[in-house]
Amino acid sequence: MPTKGYIARENVVCFHTYEPLPVVLCKGKGSWLWDIEGKKYLDMLTAYSAVSFGHSHPRLVKVLNHQAETLALPSRAFFTDQLAPMLEKACALSGLDMGIPLNTGVEAVEVAVKVARRWGYEVKGIPENKAEIIVAENNFHGRTTTAISFSTESSYKKDFGPFTPGFKAIPFGDAKALERAITPHTCAFLVEPIQGEAGIIVPPKGYLKEVRQICTKNNVLLILDEVQSGLGRTGKYFAFQHEGIQPDGLTLGKALGGGLLPVSLFLGRREITSLMTPGSHGSTFGGNPLGCAVAYEALSLLVEEKLDQRSAELGAYMLERLKKITSPFIKEVRGLGLWAGVELHKNHITARKVCVKMSEKGVLTKDTHGTVIRFAPPLNVTQEELDFGIDVFEEVLKEIERKS
Numbered sequence: 001m002p003t004k005g006y007i008a009r010e011n012v013v014c015f016h017t018y019e020p021l022p023v024v025l026c027k028g029k030g031s032w033l034w035d036i037e038g039k040k041y042l043d044m045l046t047a048y049s050a051v052s053f054g055h056s057h058p059r060l061v062k063v064l065n066h067q068a069e070t071l072a073l074p075s076r077a078f079f080t081d082q083l084a085p086m087l088e089k090a091c092a093l094s095g096l097d098m099g100i101p102l103n104t105g106v107e108a109v110e111v112a113v114k115v116a117r118r119w120g121y122e123v124k125g126i127p128e129n130k131a132e133i134i135v136a137e138n139n140f141h142g143r144t145t146t147a148i149s150f151s152t153e154s155s156y157k158k159d160f161g162p163f164t165p166g167f168k169a170i171p172f173g174d175a176k177a178l179e180r181a182i183t184p185h186t187c188a189f190l191v192e193p194i195q196g197e198a199g200i201i202v203p204p205k206g207y208l209k210e211v212r213q214i215c216t217k218n219n220v221l222l223i224l225d226e227v228q229s230g231l232g233r234t235g236k237y238f239a240f241q242h243e244g245i246q247p248d249g250l251t252l253g254k255a256l257g258g259g260l261l262p263v264s265l266f267l268g269r270r271e272i273t274s275l276m277t278p279g280s281h282g283s284t285f286g287g288n289p290l291g292c293a294v295a296y297e298a299l300s301l302l303v304e305e306k307l308d309q310r311s312a313e314l315g316a317y318m319l320e321r322l323k324k325i326t327s328p329f330i331k332e333v334r335g336l337g338l339w340a341g342v343e344l345h346k347n348h349i350t351a352r353k354v355c356v357k358m359s360e361k362g363v364l365t366k367d368t369h370g371t372v373i374r375f376a377p378p379l380n381v382t383q384e385e386l387d388f389g390i391d392v393f394e395e396v397l398k399e400i401e402r403k404s
């Protein structure tokens, strides 16, 4: 059987660092994916929010093709005509001054750590090698050895030490804990406005505002990791806009590449970003014209198609529908914009089992931490598509209930 064959082959030659659902995909268009047997699925995961514009959006594919035929990669050894327009657009949207173009989300986080430390030494006057960065428990900032050094998840860290020092984790959503954790050596607080991989954890209202005030009062940088929450996912261009604040630094990735390429950014206030001098960071592929052209078009689409507003409106509808589902398995439904997590009670059914059953009925999503099912459709999903996805979820819960 072809599906089993591909799975077996992949399992032989590819690291087992994921536990994929047993479908073998070969095609995508808009909100839909197809497997090699021709079965069609609604995509409610969108590659962990990297496919916010749907699969192979015609405008993005057109720009990709055109730029691929024009100039793809001359390196940062030279100026190009694609980098400034993309950064100007990202700065204008975010209200920040400068950015460094990178490829993956975790690279932007690595730069955030470097920039924060450099600012700590050169501006704040922290003694050499003493800079501390505060992070939140259950954070997800990527998989490099430094990013996992400040993770609190044991499966991300097991047998990968020794770890990078200089980080301190505090409970997420607790502004008072931040105030207590700050010392004269603290250079930054690095946090996701909504914790994605932890299970779409939405902090109490006013948290970011309070965090902003505490950081300002204590001369500590506020760096927001919006690799997943940014670019319309929560119903605004950036999650920080829900509380009317401005961060000092911001990481973007995932959807920035239009679901076609890895493109990420660290953006910051000029006072901080200008501390990065020639030689302090680099990336062979970072800022390549191909990625810049696609990212520019992705940002344009976000604005022109008002996908932030769509996300707010359809997201409110999705959350309301999810909250209306009555099932003994559901512990909590939470989310913002087109981004929701349904947490199941432990020890009844696993979130994975629900995801497998949903896939059999034509809806793809993935659990996180065994108990949370995430819903992150494309931001241009139709209401009919969304209804189909939620209907299937509801049906699957009812079926499991009947059989248990």
Ligand SMILES: *Cc1c(COP(=O)(O)O)cnc(C)c1O
Binding pocket: 048, 103, 104, 105, 106, 107, 109, 140, 141, 142, 143, 192, 196, 197, 225, 226, 227, 228, 229, 253, 254
């Ligand atoms: C996905 C993610 C990252 C890492 O991005 P990669 O492109 O996988 O390196 C970092 N931070 C957050 C909040 C993420 O969701």
